[in-house]
Amino acid sequence: MRFFALLLVVFLLCSLPGRAQRVPDPLVDAHALSVDADRPDSLAARLTAPFRSDREKVRALFRWVAHNIAYEARGPRSVRPARDTALDGLPLDERVAYSVLRRRAGVCENYARLFNCLCRFAGIRSEMVAGYVRNEDDRSDRGLLPNHSWNAVYFDSAWHLLDATWAAGYVRANREFVRAYDEFYFLTPPEQLVRNHYPEDLRWTLLQTIPPMxxxxxxxxxxxxxxxxxxxxxxxxxxxxxxxxxxxxxxxxxxxxxxxxxxxxxxxxxxxxxxxxxxxxxxxxxxxxxxxxxxxxxxxxxxxxxxxxxxxxxxxxxxxxxxxxxxxxxxxxxx
Structure with a gap:
């Protein structure tokens, strides 16, 4: 009953004429976690339908991805199914989105491309950012190469940074993924994110002065x-x-x-x-x-x-x- 009451508040807030105050994040989350679909266009429409502001829509999309997609820490153990030829001709982000929604699992690039695709269907600008992150578990000597993907999203006349993969949870030493939502990676201030997320395209630090690693x-x-x-x-x-x-x-x-x-x-x-x-x-x-x-x-x-x-x-x-x-x-x- 409490859950449905929260949803009712969401719709009431969104229906107020001339509403200036945004819907609180917990109410956006309550709606996002109640929605599901197996097509990215349908999912984006259902997630964003109650909201007017792009910030609220971004929150709903991000919260759904972080909550519903498991990180493939162990890697696939079985043979991947044959390519779905029905998806041929679709943009790469959309093809990946269909695959991730079907499996409900993926690695960082899958999270980022799914979020990109949902934003596109919601009419919101989003970019996938490739870069280097500090990973204490990775002891390989490969030099500084991009090893992670996250997103930059545009609303309220500015770019913002977020990482649905790291927000979704963490990986134990035995390579088991543990769901544990981390709010820090939603709209992280650029000067804080750059401490462990370093984009190969330096503009996506969103900083005028870029600190060295x-x-x-x-x-x-x-x-x-x-x-x-x-x-x-x-x-x-x-x-x-x-x-x-x-x-x-x-x-x-x-x-x-x-x-x-x-x-x-x-x-x-x-x-x-x-x-x-x-x-x-x-x-x-x-x-x-x-x-x-x-x-x-x-x-x-x-x-x-x-x-x-x-x-x-x-x-x-x-x-x-x-x-x-x-x-x-x-x-x-x-x-």
């Missing part, structure tokens, strides 16, 4: 595009460069095989990174991209530049953090 002392931050171009090595080996404006920096990247012209399509999104427009980030192209395994880069450091991204075929493949001479990584992070 301590891991950069060992390696630069490689993007997913570095896998596409089969990056084998890079110089400098560490992820920080101490330099002063006017210094000439010489860097290099070694590929597994020479890149042939027109053999790999560029993503073309590096130049769209809003952070570059602040003057703190420099994009550096190699002297030659094709027909050589070793890409050579020369850059004269400009005042105010804090990050250097090396390009290959117009794609950003490696991020370096620039530090003034004599400044430690720890002091730069504490700014």
């Amino acid at each position: 301590r891991e950069l002392r060992y390696s630069p931050f490689r993007t997913m595009a570095s896998l596409k171009y089969r990056v084998r090595a890079f110089s400098p080996a560490g992820g920080t460069i101490e330099a002063a404006p006017g210094d000439t920096l010489r860097l290099s990247v070694e590929l597994q095989a020479p890149l042939k012209a027109n053999s790999i399509a560029a993503e073309g999104n590096s130049a769209d990174n809003l952070y570059f427009a602040t003057g703190r980030h420099a994009l550096v192209a190699p002297s030659a991209s094709f027909g050589t395994r070793r890409l050579a880069y020369t850059y004269v450091l400009q005042p105010g530049v804090e990050w250097i991204t090396l390009l290959c075929n117009s794609d950003g493949i490696v991020h370096y953090r620039v530090l003034p001479r004599g400044r430690s990584l720890a002091s730069a992070a504490a700014r």
Whole structure:
């Protein structure tokens, strides 16, 4: 009876003319957790139907995903079913959404794509963010590569960050997933999320000044595009460069095989990174991209530049953090 009373309050609040105050989160949650559907379009419509504001709709979508999708910590043990050809031609997010809704389980990218798809059907802008997260259980020495996905969502004239995967629960040492909702990962303040979520596209920190990760002392931050171009090595080996404006920096990247012209399509999104427009980030192209395994880069450091991204075929493949001479990584992070 108490549950249905909560739902009644939701609908009454939403029906008030000229309502300015948003529906409280517990009431949005009560509605979200009472809804279900096996199609993303139907699910989005049912979840958002009672609400007027995008913030309330985002809350309902996020709360449903975090509550209903289990994390596949152990990985699939059985043979995956054959591809559903009826979904051919649909956007990738939507194809993934159908699969996740059918299995009610997935990994971080599945959570993020499902949330993206639900937002699209609800008329809300959302982006999947790929990046690096600190995972104390991962002891592999793979360098700084994206290992997680979360979302940025746009409402009330601003972008906001959230992570439905980490909000859903946690994984025990025996790889068992435990459902335990964590409110912290809903609309997390950017300056707090960046402490353990580092996007490969730096604009999705939503910060004007981006603190460096301590891991950069060992390696630069490689993007997913570095896998596409089969990056084998890079110089400098560490992820920080101490330099002063006017210094000439010489860097290099070694590929597994020479890149042939027109053999790999560029993503073309590096130049769209809003952070570059602040003057703190420099994009550096190699002297030659094709027909050589070793890409050579020369850059004269400009005042105010804090990050250097090396390009290959117009794609950003490696991020370096620039530090003034004599400044430690720890002091730069504490700014």
